[in-house]
Amino acid sequence: MDFIHSIPWFLIFASLAKTIFIIFLVVLPMVSYTVYAERRVSALIQDRVGPNRTGFPLTLLGFKKDFSPFLGGLGQPVADAVKFLLKEDFTPGHVNKPYFWLAPALAMMPALITLAAIPFGSVLDLDFLLIPLGHLFGAEWGHGPVKMIISDMNVGLLFMFAISSVSVYGIVLAGWSSNSKYPFLGGIRSTSQMISYELCMGLSAVPVLLVASSSGLSSIVNYQVAHGWLLLPFTDGSLTLREILLWIPIAIAFVTFTISMFAETNRLPFDLPESETELVAGYHTEYSSMKFALFFLGEYTAMIAGSALIVVLFFGGWHLPFIPDGSRGGFWGAIFGFVNITAFFAKVAMLLVVFIWVRWTLPRFRYDQLMKLGWLYLFEIALANIFLTAGILAFT
Amino acid sequence: MAYIVPRPKLTFAEKMYLPSIVAGMAITFKHLKRMLKGETKVVMQYPEEKWDSNMPEHYRGAPTLVKDDHGRERCVACQLCEFICPPRAITISPGEIPAENKFAKVEKYPVEFKIDMIRCIYCGMCEEVCPEQAIFLRKDYAITGTSRAEMVNDKEKLYEMGGVFDGLIHKWNPKK
């Protein structure tokens, strides 16, 4: 009995609730609608219409429905998902089966795990609901405000880098186990690309760590709440010389970090691992059905996690000027808590649109250009940028 | 002789690559904006909007048979179209017109006239070859069916689609 009481039930339930909320209610729907947005925005950029047919409801069982160009298309992700689930899951005979099956899972999991370290909201205090509800069952359920982050580590940023560095296994294994040349080339390319750009990404995040003097993501956000967003330092209402000077290295860090993020998530202009024109579809050429969908999901989840990281590091996380966090409690506290969460994901969504926009603007890099850019330019710039930041911090 | 393409000297801004990225993104954004405002002309939204109003005069749609203003089927079952048709879409069974009929001078008529629309390639050869101006390609283009049999247009259907063609010679009429 003591054992049961010693388990921190509230912590477990709260973490579970947060995990389910963020994965199933936010990120996975966001992934499917990012895919939809990708198709729609690309169509608009290229003067096309894009998928605008599959609206809600998906079927009227043969009844006539009037064409609505706006809602039309919003059902597309659902249709895609059903299609992925129902298609034949074909495993070619020449593949190395255990690894072939393992690879999609390995591509998907790390991207989801990285979400654990993202502070997606300030605090949420549902006591005004939970306490009366607990009394109904004769129990004490009030626990005060809950931080809107699944795991608040003081190494949050490093954790994200570490886990996303593991995600390369999915791609490597997929390329190797497919036992055919194009996936293999894709796997090789992605390995070297991801290892190279991980370095740039880590180094370009260092100035942020120096300024916020912590590597915990929630403390970085808290610093920005107190001193203004790092990239837009006026959001706290005042502007000091130090902030203006610091803006230069932070802006450089933002550019290098974003570029390496594009490379890390295998997005155009760095999508060499799956460049369609050279490698058929790269490392997932041999995959079909849900296994292919897992790669797809993993890629887009990584994109969301990456955008979330950029928001946390440079755009103040969940913070909006003049909107308080949810720590005051009561009904309005909860409302503000939800506003913070919404603000965070709105920022992420905006960045995702930029991701998409860049993808449909820029042509792909050549492989040697990619490596040269990573090792000769971004790496050096990020390194020099650290010294610049340290200098500014030391002398102002 | 090998010709070495001279490489253009890039300015610093061009080497930085970032300005051109911004310029490119501005261009794509302009396209996006124009699309959202509805200024760009895009493809027709087919089932809702239809071609019909701006179909060109020379459009070659489904081949059909026509009658003349006296209600006589113009086809004399000469089978020229059946022979000329490249994919052999046309099948005709000719028959004789009985002597008491007022069009008896024409002698022959098609008992059956079938055009398989799965085979037809809309080439218009039948229209061109027909000595009687009996077969015309009309503007029907949405030809669908749920079975192969449904896709074969029989005589009745062909006359229904073709209708009446006026102002042509009446060969059967000795006065003309």
Add this chain to the structure above:
Amino acid sequence: MSPVLFWFFTFLMLAFATLVVVNRNPVASALSLVVTFLSLAALFVGLNAYFIAVIQVLVYAGAVMVLFLFIIMLMDLKAERRRKFNLLAVGGGVLVSVGFVGELVLVLGRFKLGESPFPALRAEKIDDVREVGMTLFTTHNLPFQVIGVLILVATIGVVILSRRELK
């Protein structure tokens, strides 16, 4: 850390460490080693040493093993399978490991300090990134710099060696 979790990850680590040696397929060995590293990281987390745990994953699982796998992938795996058991090598290996374990037992038996628990650190939750950084850059600054220079020399050496091979 709950003892349940501790034993779970210890078991996982040892099991996969065994698999590294037992597996005939180099890719499987490499992947088992990755799982070993991950469970080791979990054990570090159990000690509240988040920084070490994360670095463990980042450096070993994320970089070193990926390079390993990368190289294994480029090799001909069939050669490994065709190879026969070398009785001498197996015997030697067993001998060495038994010797090593025996030595370990002997040393640990004499190591009196190891029997008392390590004195508790200052706070309940320590910012171990700061702690590690502070120690590295103040107390152990000189060794740290020396290691940095050493690695630099090694890197330059590798570059020179690989350059010469190209000719």
